[in-house]
Amino acid sequence: MRHLRIANVEFSSRLFTGTGKFSANDVMEKALLTSGSELVTVALKRVDLQTDSDDILRHLNHAQFNLLPNTSGVRTAKEAIFAAELAREALETNWLKLEIHPDPKYLMPDPIETLKAATELVKKGFVVLPYVHADPVLCKRLEDIGTAAVMPLGSPIGSNKGLRTKDFLEIIIDQSNVPVIVDAGIGAPSHAAMAMEMGADAVLVNTAIAVADDPVNMALAFKMAVKAGRIAFESKLGKTLSEAEASSPLTAFLD
């Protein structure tokens, strides 16, 4: 399985994970270690940046994990930029999952504010991974302004509905010159495998692992699924055909 490179970091795991919704921080720690994930998101709103003994961060203090602070909770580009700078200073990383959702019910990302904030943040030296709709044009615009990857959603966040945006994800994957990370909505290992088989560079999973009865084993299942999907993609999947190809009645006259 080929390694994935984003900005200047190489990842041997293509499973990225979230840290919310777990029943306890030690359960989260065990599950994420088992998942093999090397990039884990941390919501700014959940960590206490005033102290140096935050319990979530303490459990993520492993060489395996790179932290990816996210701006969940902000509603505008201006708020996102402020939060990003705070995260950079407190967590000592210039990586950022840019998440702007003015809609707190469905948590839909705002394309206009996201493009605006990403433009500024790239200029300020951030490695920006924007969470967006599966909008192929928006993804190209973000690539143009210099984001390190794009993170289109598979279905509404936390919905476990899988790749409802499949047709658009295919276009994004086909067109993109930066890594495509399918984020949100991946509710089962089979969804993750499907995204990888389609050629996504990585997936981000949170709810499906955190809310499982056995988060540690579910993390393992996702690890295996992501790997299987990627190897299948690299090995070139056979085409699906609806009919057998025994004869060529339309072009036989050319033989």
Next chain:
Amino acid sequence: MTFYDQISEVNWTQLGDSIYSKTTADVKGALEKEQFDLEDFKALISPAAEPFLELIAKKSHLKTQKRFGKTIQLYIPLYLSNECQNICTYCGFSMDVKIPRKTLLDHEIIEEAKIIKEMGYDHVLLVTGEANKSVGLDYFKNAIRLLKPYFSNIALEVQPMEQRDYEELIAEGLNTVLVYQETYNKTNYKIHHPKGKKSNYKYRVETQDRLGQAKIHKMGLGVLIGLEDWRIDSVCNAMHLQYLEKWYWESKFTVSFPRLRPCAGGVQLKSPISDRQLVQLICAYRLLNEELELSMSTRESALFRDNIIKLGITSISADSKTDPGGYANPKQNLEQFEIDDSRSTEEFIAVIKRKGYDPVFKDWDMSLQ
């Protein structure tokens, strides 16, 4: 247009009939659905749904976990003042109740803040009566400025205010405002609120519209359960919620379930709700709205609170005092209502963990707004 226009068209009796006429078939039909509408909500809170409580609770549990995970948010109330110029027939702060009145001074606010911060709390709910001259916009502004260094999330449960007042308070760092309608029954609202600014039904029912226009991050609504028919009031509250979500899509919503309790005012319960029915109501809200925050205070018993954690409630207070200055000096002034669950924060956290849930103290940051 505001919600007042919509609620004014509601015929209380007809609405009641549409709830109480729900049948077993209606309930079964609702339970087969994935997306629930207001008619399903009526069925789920109707007497016909009572035999299905376990199934309703199971669905609510799963939906809540999917959205909120295995977590529960903790907050604590901080009573700043019990001065009040309203007469509310059911409230311990009512103007006609002879209790000592107290409004916290700056150093007293800070003293309380330090104590509850030490207890571990990071989300605070500021509560007062309604005394517009002494405890108005300037008082709240000052309180938020004093408390901002201590807390990540500041909420307010005070008298309804103007849109521009809310805008000023949001700029100071206010995150959430809770205003309960108490009852949507316009005629009887007047009887329960005979005097004071609160007697203006229209002004109160339009508060959430003003909050939405001020772009508040989160707003809360609810009814005082038991004051009027709780089923009809709850359907009105659900209508209010649905209206607000459509118009103010950038705000988050939270619903609370205050049950009328004995207090210094004393009032006859018109429509008492049993524990089973309260569970039914909470779960029905969850099925109607997966993303809604559902909140519970220490008015409820320890047994009830311990078990409701898994059933749909996502935000809960503990270790609370409902008299101003009560954390630093317990039992100085009379409380607004009696606390039922008086266990310590530590004890309650241990229960949450035993239930397999993570008690979350911080889920906001001032830097985000």
